[in-house]
Structures are given as structure tokens and as C-alpha cells.
Amino acid sequence: MTITITAFERSPDGGKGLARDTRVRWALEEVGQPYEVRLVSFHAINEPAHLALHPFGQIPTYEEGDLALFETGSIVFHIAERHAGLLPDDADARARAITWMFAALNTVEPAILELARLPLVEDRVRDRLKQLSARLGSADWLDGGFSAGDLMMVSVLLRLKSSGILDGYPNLAAYVARGEARPAYKRAFDAQLAVYTGEPPTG
Ligand SMILES: N[C@@H](CCC(=O)N[C@@H](CS)C(=O)NCC(=O)O)C(=O)O
Numbered sequence: 001m002t003i004t005i006t007a008f009e010r011s012p013d014g015g016k017g018l019a020r021d022t023r024v025r026w027a028l029e030e031v032g033q034p035y036e037v038r039l040v041s042f043h044a045i046n047e048p049a050h051l052a053l054h055p056f057g058q059i060p061t062y063e064e065g066d067l068a069l070f071e072t073g074s075i076v077f078h079i080a081e082r083h084a085g086l087l088p089d090d091a092d093a094r095a096r097a098i099t100w101m102f103a104a105l106n107t108v109e110p111a112i113l114e115l116a117r118l119p120l121v122e123d124r125v126r127d128r129l130k131q132l133s134a135r136l137g138s139a140d141w142l143d144g145g146f147s148a149g150d151l152m153m154v155s156v157l158l159r160l161k162s163s164g165i166l167d168g169y170p171n172l173a174a175y176v177a178r179g180e181a182r183p184a185y186k187r188a189f190d191a192q193l194a195v196y197t198g199e200p201p202t203g
Helices: 021-030 072-082 091-136 148-163 170-181 183-197
Strands: 003-008 036-040 061-064 067-070
Touching: 003 021, 021 072, 067 072, 072 091, 091 148, 091 170, 148 170, 170 183
Parallel strands: 003 036
Antiparallel strands: 003 061, 061 067
């Protein structure tokens, strides 16, 4: 029975093997099963014909006669069950191999995917800082005298201090420093720190 999988005709990784059809191809190669590939566009994955195979409009899919599968975990598991070479015969060892499949998909892959999203998140933060920096200009505070607006904005920006991102926006770095220099901020900071040091606040 012919096995047909789907893959992107233009993968965003430009052929680095990161698209998930690669793991299905790999499993099929390991067990020596020939297969065909139907290349699909980003548009086609949301068309009814593809959605009938994959309800979430993704690749890869796997077709073998009347059987249609999606999700690489289930596809690789199916291949491994039907052909020798990917799952041990011993029942316990088999269960452990399956455990590692779940670990890869449920525990390790989500964390790695977050890392891949990091550059996008950083771009978004820099956009916001650029806008805020333009708005603050050479003023001390956002709208005349110090207000609750500055209290909140400085509190939020403080989270970026250790990242070094603020260094690219000198007026924002100075704005945060002005906030931190306020006696009331120092008192608040010392009071929360005292919870950990056991020392009474100095202010
Ligand atoms: N959990 C799915 C994830 C499939 C997936 O995210 N596929 C990507 C390509 S590697 C895709 O089709 N992305 C397009 C989209 O989600 O719109 C699996 O393991 O098969």
C-alpha cells in the first residue's frame, strides 16, 4: 500500500530539516518503507481537502490506503508498531521507548519552541520601548510632574533591568533610575527585601 505524507512546498526553514515532515520521513527511512510526498502551500493547508486529513490545518499528514493520520507522535508510533526497527520486542523496553516519545513531544519540545519564539518577543519589546522613548523625549516624567502613571511604568520597566535591553534607550534608562532614586521607592524596596534578609528596613 502506498504511503503518502504531506510537507510544505516552501518550508519557513528553507530546508534545514526542522519542519515536522522530517521526523516522519526519518522513521520511514529507518524501517525501509518507500513513501510519496505531496507538497502543499500555506494556503492549501487551510483548504477543505487538507482539513479533512488534518483538522488543525498543519503538516505532516500520513495516508496509507483508507487510513489517514495526523500528529507526528501518532504517525511515528504507527510506523514503529507496524514495522520492525523502532520499538524493542521486550514489553518493558517498548513501554520505555514510548515514554521517551511522549517526553520528546510533551516535555521537551514545548520548551524548545518557546526559545524559537524569543526573537519575536524581543522585537515586540523593542518596538514598545522605541515608542515609549520617543514619547518621553527629554522629559523627566511622562506627563509633567511625577504621577502614578510613572510609578507603574517604572515598575514595569524595572523588569528589563537585568536584560540590558534598556541600555539601548538612554532616556528610558535614566527615567527608571529617577524612579529608583525616589525615597518612597527606596523605602518600598527595602521593606520587601527585609522579608528575605531578616534585616529591618533602614529607611
Ligand atoms: N503537534 C503537531 C505539530 C504540527 C505542526 O506544527 N506543523 C507545522 C509545520 S512543522 C505546521 O503545519 N505549521 C503551520 C500552522 O500551524 O499553521 C505534530 O507534531 O504533528
